[in-house]
Amino acid sequence: xxxxxxxxxxxxxxxxxxxxxxxxxLLEKLDYYELEGVxxxxxxxxxxYDILLSAVVTVMVGLxxxxxxxxxxxxxxxxxxxxxxxxxxxxxxxMLVGLIFLILSPIFAQLMKLAVSRRREFLADATSVQFTxxxxxxxxxxxxxxxxxxxxxxxxxxxxxxxIVSPFKKKDKRSSSSLWSTHPSTExxxxxxxxxx
Numbered sequence: 001x002x003x004x005x006x007x008x009x010x011x012x013x014x015x016x017x018x019x020x021x022x023x024x025x026l027l028e029k030l031d032y033y034e035l036e037g038v039x040x041x042x043x044x045x046x047x048x049y050d051i052l053l054s055a056v057v058t059v060m061v062g063l064x065x066x067x068x069x070x071x072x073x074x075x076x077x078x079x080x081x082x083x084x085x086x087x088x089x090x091x092x093x094x095m096l097v098g099l100i101f102l103i104l105s106p107i108f109a110q111l112m113k114l115a116v117s118r119r120r121e122f123l124a125d126a127t128s129v130q131f132t133x134x135x136x137x138x139x140x141x142x143x144x145x146x147x148x149x150x151x152x153x154x155x156x157x158x159x160x161x162x163x164i165v166s167p168f169k170k171k172d173k174r175s176s177s178s179l180w181s182t183h184p185s186t187e188x189x190x191x192x193x194x195x196x197x
Contacts, residue, residue: 005150005169006030009162010042011051018046025150030141037128037138038145041164044127050120054161057116061109068105072098111179117161118184122192135193142193146186 006026012018020042030038045051072095129135145165155167161182183189 001154003150003152003154005152005167006145006148007152007163007165007167008038008042009159009164010045011162012046013052013055014049015046018051020046023152025148029148030144033132033134033137034141034144036132037134037141038164040128040131041124041138043131044124045120048120048123048127050124051162053120054117057113061106061113064109065106068098068102072102074098114161114180114182117182121183121189125189125193126196129193129196135196139190139193142186142190 001021001023003023004025005023006029008020008022008026010018010020020039022038026035026038125138128138132138142165149169151169152163152167155163160166160168165186166181166183
């Protein structure tokens with residue numbers, strides 16, 4: 001992909017139908033061993049079926065949101081037909097529970113999706129080291145990728161989780177990843193890689 005930001009991603013439903021995409025910035029700015037670490041990371045996503053897992057998790061999140069919506073609508077519309085006061089109070093409580101479920105379930109489902117994405121990044125890093133037998137190459141690559149401030153022109157929030165590092169460069173770098181991030185922090189990833197030695 002013609003882009004100055006050094007980055008890469010893998011996509012495909014299984015190893016036979018997968019590709020790895022790298023930016024021209026990655027090819028220009030990384031040395032051989034750093035490239036080997038990044039390509040190993042992306043191959044690990046393919047080997048570990050992370051793309052398929054991500055698709056399944058996304059479908060499950062959507063299912064939770066749809067079920068919450070259906071339950072809330074059923075409680076709301078079902079509650080309007082009843083005239084018995086005891087049943088109306090019970091339906092009111094069920095409507096409130098449904099509303100809370102409608103609000104909270106998509107949030108929890110999204111947090112679970114992001115947590116799975118962060119864990120799979122750690123696994124892909126470890127698998128890359130297993131492939132290359134050179135953790136220093138990936139560590140050096142991650143540092144370069146984090147320090148580079150080139151914007152990725154084609155980045156959007158729906159595909160950000162696919163890249164080896166977040167394509168959105170932040171001015172204030174936090175030492176740890178937040179609950180809402182698709183990737184663990186680079187510092188956490190490097191620390192985990194150094195513990196593999």
